[in-house]
Amino acid sequence: MDATMNQTRPCTISESIMQSCVEVKKMREGKEPKRSLSELFANIEKWSKEEE
Numbered sequence: 001m002d003a004t005m006n007q008t009r010p011c012t013i014s015e016s017i018m019q020s021c022v023e024v025k026k027m028r029e030g031k032e033p034k035r036s037l038s039e040l041f042a043n044i045e046k047w048s049k050e051e052e
Helices: 013-029 037-051
Strands: none
8 A cells, every 4th residue: 555545635626725715815916925936836846855
């Protein structure tokens, strides 16, 4: 059995989407700094290395 099959999500998919929407709204209102696409890719790369 694959190792990913045994992992549990910290929240549901719908909760994750709602949290993302709240973050975007805060960014648009200027309450949180905006992030670029290159920052997203850098974070994804960093997170993937942490999981190994």
